[in-house]
Amino acid sequence: MVTIVVEHIFLLVIVTLISVLQNAFFATKVEREGKVQNTKTAAFKRVSCANRNCMDSYPTFLAVMWCAGLCLNQAPAAFAGVIYLVARQKYFVGYMGQTSQSTPGFMFGKRVLTFLILMCVVGIMNFLLMRYIGEEYKGTLEMITSAASTLLLIP
Template identity: 70%
Template sequence: MENQVIVEHIFLLVIVTLFSVLQNAFFAVKLEREGKSGCATSFDRVSCAVRNCMDAYPTFLAVMWCAGLCVSQAPAAFAGVLYLIVRHKYFVGYMGQTSQSTPGFVFGKRPIFFLILMCMVGILNYMMAYFLGRCYKAQLKTITSLTASLLLIP
């Protein structure tokens, strides 16, 4: 029973993490196919796109989990799903002209910034609860749940 309660608090984060792993597998398969096609230019573009996505991947996972555990998993998972969608748009755009990847790159900063902000606020809340005895986790959950939808505004 106790394990079920723990899983309920991280279930959405686990699902988003699994989707991100599947997306990485898709990127790897795409890179392998381009390598076998023999077109050096296409392979270079796909290789660069995969490398760029992998460079940001640890940061994404760290801030999504930190935000989900410190504040609330639902807005963190929502921002994570948005990030994965934008990362896919960036990857597909990168295989075309460079200008096609720009919207994915620019929009991808929003969910990451939101998750970093959630982490910072969650850590600050923990410190306030520990040192001052004031915990605002319920209010933070409400605020982050409401502001997560603002990530959809172009």
């Protein structure tokens, strides 16, 4: 029984652990910048602000990734999670240079979160259809979301 449960969440767990490591990397960057320079410098303020912005969106990311993975399919949800982490890294690095360089990472991350939210809605609708109408659309919906997850790579 436990093996079956772990099979259904294994990819989501891996992406969550990678995101924790990324958060630790961001915190280390802020700490290093604070020790190297005076905390009043513009570089420290940018790094600190980028870290704070990433941490503000982190609970939303985790909630929608897990909801999408559990309600519909873990593979496209985990893939979208990895893409979101790449976008968040791009945002953070771009924010350290100039704030205008962070816009592409921000916009791409927003698009990934929208995809995950749509996956959640589709998964919940599928459950409600199955529960109250008795028809099973999950196989078709999983195929559509798996195919649609590759569309995230298009700029």
